[in-house]
Amino acid sequence: MSSPTTQQLPLPSFFNTTKVSEVWRVPYQERFVEAQNWAKSHNIPAAATDKTRICLLLIDVQNTFCHPDFELFVAGKSGRGAIEDNIRLCEFIYRNLGTITQITATMDTHTSMQIFHPRFWLNQEGEHPQPNATNISLEDVEKGVWKVNPAVADNLSSWNYQDLEKYALHYTKQLSNSGKFPLTIWPYHGMLGGIGHALVSAVEEALFFHSIARDSQTRYEMKGSNPLTENYSVLQPEVLEDDRGKKIAEKNTALIEYLLEFDAVIIAGQAKSHCVAWTISDLLNEIQTRDANLTQNIYLLADCTSPVVVPGVVDYTPQADEAFKRFAEAGMHLVKSTEAMENWLK
Template identity: 35%
Template sequence: MKASFESIVDVTAIGGQNSAKIHELLTLASKEELVQSVQDTDRVLFLGIDFQNDFMENGGLAVPNSHQDVANVTRFIYDNMERITTIAVSIDTHEPQQIFHPSWWVDLSGHNPEPLTIISAEDVDNGKWKPVEHYEVSKDYVHNLEKLGKKQLCIWPYHCLQGTNGAALESQFSNMIHFHSIARKSKLQKIVKGLDPLSEMYGIIKAEYDRSDYCNHEFLQSLKGYDKIIIAGEAKSHCVLESVKQIAEHYAKDREITSRIFLLEDCMSPITGFEESTNEEFKQLQIQYGINIVSSNSFSMD
């Protein structure tokens, strides 16, 4: 590598304003003389889940320790620039009026719920919480969440609103993945999720529940083309966990593929209050599907 890590990433600016000018950064990347990704014999996918401003420590839905996660993951990508074939990132994207935002619901006094309020099917049935509109489909949604054994509907702070700074990729992470795209002549894949106002989409493959039963089959199929699938992101307890579960469940009968999954444990953190349950679920994924949980500074690509 000709460019230093520090010329790409300013760790003191994580979660803040980007001082780098993208044209100058990518011009610097174009001067690297690295092997083009298309020539890789050992194909490696890095999947970064929701590394966005609103999930940083000063964001709208802050994840504790997310700044250190970004510092670790950008260093990992830099150190493995010549080994990572493709980078794909998910971008959580919402509007104010969505079923998991406060504006969707009111109580008997006409007040919106506070963030982290749990709304059960029983709450809707007995009128404790009522949607401002779309009553029948909202009722159907919370009932199906419970029927399918999903997380109950949680009201989140307004976050990742389309077109706002909170929805943008965190600046230093963005610097690194775009640098990789130019330096390795590799197309950066951006997966936008979460736009349906009537569903939650923690995982990148499909919603928690929706009537159309959408599934990102194209991305699932693409995973067969990689020898290693490395995953990190925010939050470990929700969007990372559900993404990994959805991939693993799809390939439940093909352990050869699920065993290619490597989670960077020091590049993802849970939302406060979900630590224990998240760790237990990941342990079960290890046992059931053979996924690997590793540290970014000790994981060998060989």
């Protein structure tokens, strides 16, 4: 693949780094006019003319993960991880506007009664598990430490309570057997219809600006709405079948095929230890079953993603770093957003 020759662009005057940590309405009509003028003044061509096609895949850059006042702020080691990541991410998009062909944004999408939310479970005292502090293991389910909340069965038309109990045992066993994280009870987050579900305003603005300037519609991928499985990776949920072998979910084959058609895929987002790592891992598995050389087309923006760190509770930094080391050893590139793309695209 030949390297793009498009030079880095200046940042538009409306971009304000201090607003990246805030929630606000994007002035679409103003940005529409500005993006058209920006494309003309900087000779930015339509994306359809790109000889080297580059996709920027953004994982869950939503308020729920990226705003300090929201449910699952990814603080990283610095305490401002997602904010700092998104400042660099916005600058990367604007400076490389003429080179990025397509942007795809994934969105964690949840409702209240899902297997990783407190409402789904009860202990013998009738209490729900505490979020951020509870992992439900296979042993917990076997011993009845945690049981399915009967009210959940009332809201799943095709399931009765007894079958859900069997499924809970199956689910935790599947996670244990596959070596994945144990079932984690998370705070309610990424709630469909809520402010937390929305993209970070500054990132949404950058995506809109790119779509107009390059005549390239942003692609949005919802994930995580299945009540019976976690869905860290946008490419597939944690569990695909129930205890009877019946399919409950599927791989996102359409997105896999879409991504692998590009000459390069650049990946950033939150959180490095969970949804980002899981997505990249699934993409690596797909590549290795087809053509291992395709790993050379994957670029990881190492300075635009942070791990889950909850002080005094958990720190997933080592797991995140180990995953990225594995990806690099497999042939993927660890790069920085502050470096010129033409220096690292091969």
